[in-house]
Amino acid sequence: MTKSVLIEKASEKIEGLTRNQTEIVVDTVFDCIRNALINGEKLEIRGFGNFRLKTRKPRKARNPKTGESVDVPGKKVLHFKMGKALKEALNPK
Numbered sequence: 001m002t003k004s005v006l007i008e009k010a011s012e013k014i015e016g017l018t019r020n021q022t023e024i025v026v027d028t029v030f031d032c033i034r035n036a037l038i039n040g041e042k043l044e045i046r047g048f049g050n051f052r053l054k055t056r057k058p059r060k061a062r063n064p065k066t067g068e069s070v071d072v073p074g075k076k077v078l079h080f081k082m083g084k085a086l087k088e089a090l091n092p093k
Helices: 003-013 018-040 084-090
Strands: 043-046 049-056 059-062 070-072 075-082
Touching: 003 018, 018 043, 018 049, 049 084
Parallel strands: none
Antiparallel strands: 043 049, 049 075, 059 070
């Protein structure tokens, strides 16, 4: 699903909002999520899941083509953990 499809589906469900107003709402939600993660905050959406940043340490790797040792710098990666309701919806009993 793309962002434009998400906006379309949201504008169909929310009566009283135009497509442009719905786009502003979706953009605002994404901006809030992005800003929270940039600031190092953990983001929890009940019934959906948790988003948080993990820091990977710098490490040594090997170039598979040449066999040469390469330094890989540390970086931040996004970690998502599903909420209980989403997990149950994806894996029905």
